[in-house]
Amino acid sequence: MxxxxxxxxxxxxxxxxxxxxxxxxxxxxxxxxxxxxxxxxxxxxxxxxxxxxxxxxxxxxxxxxxxxxxxxxxxxxxxxxxxxxxxxxxxxxxxxxxxxxxxxxxxxxxxxxxxxxxxxxxxxxxxxxxxxxxxxxxxxxxxxxxxxxxxxTPSREILDMNEIPFPYEKIEAFSHKIIYYESSRGCPFSCSYCLSSVDKKLRFRKLDLVYRELQYFLDHRVPQVKFVDRTFNCRRDHAMGIWTYIRDHDNGVTNFHFEIAADLLAREELELMRTLRPGLIQLEIGVQSTNERTIEAIKRKMDFARVSEVVSEVHRGKNIHQHLDLIAGLPFEDYESFGRSFDQVYRLRPHQLQLGFLKVLKGSYMHERAGEYGCVYQSREPYEVLRTKWLSYDDVLRLKGIEEMVETYYNSGQFSTVLSGIEATVSSPFLFYETLAAFYEERGYFAVSHSRLQRYDIFLEFLMEWDCAHLEEYKERMLYDLYLRENLKSRPGWAKDMGSFRNKIHAFYQREEENPRYLTEYKGYQARQLCKMTHIEVFSFPADTGGKKRERWILFKYKTRDPLTNDAIAIEIPPRELGE
Known part of the structure; x- marks a missing residue:
């Protein structure tokens, strides 16, 4: 058989x-x-x-x-x-x-x-x-x-989590894949759009079993383990035990992903998180909406003020990647309300902001109430919302465009410096991305696949119309973003010429070859090689207090990168360290 x-x-x-x-x-x-x-x-x-x-x-x-x-x-x-x-x-x-x-x-x-x-x-x-x-x-x-x-036949009684054997015997077969792992089943919440709300029987795997299995992943240096627990931190001692174990047995390689409710995090958990290696864990936090009536209608419990406080505190630690989610198409949330939710969550500066669309799943409470909410959705999977009593299909299409712009320009992490400059001048990030999406639609750019450098060119084209007064600063910020991610072989056409700085740059690398100070990890390489393996660029942003600009010499090092953003290490070189 x-x-x-x-x-x-x-x-x-x-x-x-x-x-x-x-x-x-x-x-x-x-x-x-x-x-x-x-x-x-x-x-x-x-x-x-x-x-x-x-x-x-x-x-x-x-x-x-x-x-x-x-x-x-x-x-x-x-x-x-x-x-x-x-x-x-x-x-x-x-x-x-x-x-x-x-x-x-x-x-x-x-x-x-x-x-x-x-x-x-x-x-x-x-x-x-x-x-x-x-x-x-x-x-x-x-x-x-x-x-x-x-x-x-009659329904089956649910399993004791401790009776389920460890599923990964030959871990070598998963060398290029994400490992999924569960330490609990069920969910304490009753969100109307989620199938986990149907099963209220929350149960946990014993921590000694979990520790043994996590050690197996650590011993084999698995790149990422993604916990599928619906609300990982719903039981504090369970979450604290696992976070403490992976901190104390960190192999320097494995990353662990958790879906949590941020407003449930206590002081002791936040203090523990500050002690974790940068990149050891990442958190996914489902906000879904900040509209209180919407949150009540979907049977969700959330204290957004507390969520904001926690997300901001974790962000200040600079060691944990945070991914926040919003869902468009929920009851009582119209286009303007969703825009407010977007702005409030965006201003928390998550590493990723996921703009998703309601999926009306068979068996969920939302499926039962779809008629009442005027919720029209796709007949085939993923059963995504087309319109509701509060959100027209025109609105959905506009949000789809905004979603793509957020994915391209925010979630990619490739435009963080230029976006930070723009965000300082806008009252609503949502309206900014709406304007950018309308530009893409008008020019027909949504219908074409673009390379990374083409995305920069298109963004510059947009900025020329949107805020021409600050165009030179935006160009510099975009160049900074480019070199954060890649040691470019050829410079974009809109970058300024660096020919006048060539002698100073050469002198710097010559001195680093003889007596390394900024490039100690490159010791043993010749100046010519150092110049190819790193990059120096001259910028004049941001302006000093009072608006006065000055030259800033930035050294980009690519041998080690930021574990959260994958950016190169960027160091400002004082003028006294530069050659004549």
């Missing part, structure tokens, strides 16, 4: 925790179980060929919002090629309407509903040893072919 667990991920760097957990739980049968991981970016014929060549007796697909159409296409074709293979599905995209799914896809034998570990194990026993009839296995919807009807 050969059983194949198939996962179709959104990207190659992703891994699918679910299929590895299912196999680990069915440990006594794992020799008969194989995992096949694919991505939605592969050709379907390529995946179909792989499925066919494995010749499984039972084929199980993990179904999510990002892959359900892809998976159903594979099911349809695979059933033609392997008519005797039993096909099962599981995952959040099929758990809440199992009967409808089976009616639509007669090729499928059944649906695993909810948590799948014990259910999968019993299905494996059913197919390999004939143990238990399907109607005796809790937590499934299946096709009774003898009676010609669909049957649903």
């Amino acid at each position: 050969k059983i194949l667990l198939a996962a179709v991920n959104a990207k190659y760097i992703h891994s699918n925790l679910a299929v590895y957990s299912l196999k680990a739980f069915a440990g006594e049968y794992k020799e008969q179980i194989e995992i096949g991981e694919y991505t939605i970016n592969q050709k379907k014929d390529e995946i179909l060929k792989g499925l066919y060549q494995k010749r499984p007796d039972v084929l199980c697909f993990s179904c999510y919002i990002w892959n359900i159409s892809y998976v159903t296409d594979l099911i349809t074709e695979a059933a033609k090629l392997m008519p005797h293979t039993r096909i099962w599905v599981g995952g959040p995209e099929v758990s809440y309407d199992g009967e409808s799914f089976l009616n639509k896809y007669p090729q499928v034998e059944g649906v695993m509903v909810g948590e799948g570990e014990e259910t999968f194990l019993e299905l494996v026993r059913h197919y390999t040893e004939g143990k238990k009839a399907l109607e005796e296995i809790p937590g499934i919807v299946f096709r009774d072919r003898g009676k010609g009807q669909l049957c649903r």
